[in-house]
Amino acid sequence: MDQQHYKINAPQIVHEVIDGEAIIINLESGNYYSLQHSGSTIWHLIGQGWSTRRIITELSRLYRGTSEDMEQGITELIEELQQENLIIPCDDHAVYPEQRNNEIISDSEKKDFTKPVLESFSDMQDILLLDPIHEVDDSSGWPNPPNDSAE
Template identity: 40%
Template sequence: MIKTSEKFRINSPKVVHEMIDGEVVIVNLDRGDYYSLVKAGADIWEGLTKGIARADILEDLVERYETSRENIENAVDDLIDKLQLEELIIIEQTEESKSSNTTNKPIETKANTEKLSFETPTLQKYTDMEELLALDPIHEVDEMGWPNAKQDL
């Protein structure tokens, strides 16, 4: 059962992220995988990083994007499930009384603007840098330095 009041947090310190030109790049430092989210996916990630509850993220997207509430709800739930499966986010453990008194402001929206076209968010996963990210930059590099791995002879 999905709890709409659930809040999440980034699984730090093993997960780092950066927003670059509307794209969120996320790196799982333990696994060496990196991920990309754009458009609605980036908006969902932004809400999660701010500690906004699932229901408030949903409401924000319903106001911003042109599609049915059901489509957005399914997309938010699917993306959050994938982010949890990849261990990028974890449920924020808060006291029930504390969370009920907390009011998080939704993501800023501009009034009287046209709704954006909705595309179901996709968590793009890349594993091509896994070996590079897993390198020990002090001990496992050649004389040229990082990112050149020592060659076993």
């Protein structure tokens, strides 16, 4: 699993990172999710196509904590993201080259590592599943209505 790459399961998954929080919506299930702190960083790196091993290395650079705790937290989060069908394994990691960040971060600048927690919400399922974006094909594009509407 160390060299495994993943990608976000688009187009059924839409996401945005705002003020350090990853907000993720599964358009097929209507569930939405939140990842904060290290979880948001992991989500961003998955979206960039980084391998699991490289994500662990990068978090070790950004956070204070043991590599064992980080590896366990990252591994568990990736398993949970797969179970929720938010990410899928990707063999074609050449499309997303891993970029090195050589910025030096002093120990005093590092944040304490906390185990990432995927928060799941289903309270807006009905609204998200009724959204007309689900009924629009690629050729007409949102927000245009489908062409088969009767007048």
